Amino acid sequence: MADDPIALFDAWYAEAQASEPNDPNAMALATVGADGQPSVRMVLLKGHGADGFVFYTNRESRKAGDLRAAAKAALLFHWKSLRRQVRIEGPVAHASDAESDAYFGTRSRDSQLGAWASDQSRPLADRATFEARFAEMQARFDGRDVPRPPHWGGYRVTPHQIEFWQDRAHRLHERRVFTAGASGWSEGMLYP
Template identity: 55%
Template sequence: MTDPKPSSKPLTKDDFTEVTKPFALFGEWLVDATASEINDPNALALATVDPDGLPNVRMVLLKGFDERGFVFYTNFESAKGQELLSAGKAAMCFHWKSLRRQVRIRGTVVKVSDDEADEYYQSRPRGSRIGAWASKQSRPLENRFALEKEVARYTAKFAVGEIPRPEHWSGFRLVPTQMEFWHDRPFRLHDRVVFRRNADGEDWTRDRLYP
């Protein structure tokens, strides 16, 4: 069985000449993924590093992006949250199998504003808001019943009215200094285009890479 052909137009030399705005290109690819991926087109692998220098990676969901960066949410007291707060840097990888495309992003991370976190938190299903209170994310759990007991406790506590956002639950924005776009091509002669800048607000440089 031969490899399936890419389902969308790859970046040709001429296309590359015209691509100057990585955020705009990411937006176009995300729209394509939303139409073609079966589940979670906004899913990404998030890489961090612990205090001993050992890397960690896990899947999270992108909850927003613009030219300020890429936003996701978590418990600040979790392993992920602690590593992000400590190192202040992270990397992301989006892989859209249906499109045979990948985007790799690296940069610094900053906390989103309280207003931004509050707005997103209140948009979540009520059960998810309860879960943010009930889960001591990344810490040892005696058994499933212990978690369910915490869910029941906070469900009763917030039975009426709005559920406030826990202080330990908020969002991060990854501010990219590097964005690489990859597209499958036959015989592994893939397209790779990388945009780089030294800091937020600076102009991007652009290079094509060997596959």
């Protein structure tokens, strides 16, 4: 058994990439707004390592507003085919502009254009309005590379706690929890 939660995550994630039928990098992101209201949504993990877990989004979206109000988040990976979950909690900070630019450059052109066309999380009168804005962005950037919008970028969740949950028969699940401290990670177990 690994005593390094990042190495254990890497092993579980590799198994999920081999077995999950769709989006093994999908994770629930939980935030809390300035009003104390929690909110959760699915985002995609786009990078991870000892320094944290990275996802990208519109920095004017509701989730970004929540992260401005309280720069903490919880992540949940649920790999149903493996009967496993990983929970991660910690503070959140912006990924660097260089990281955001590099990732944005790997996205499909339509995804890049969509980042310019969408006022993510804000009311939309009808689908035709969004499609018209998308067509405007196609014309605006015709024949040119699409730069990263100034309001779009990455966030990094630095884990302070990581829990590995493994399904067991009769709901006698195994729960290993790692907590970050000044001298590294400490490990414990939780009752199912």
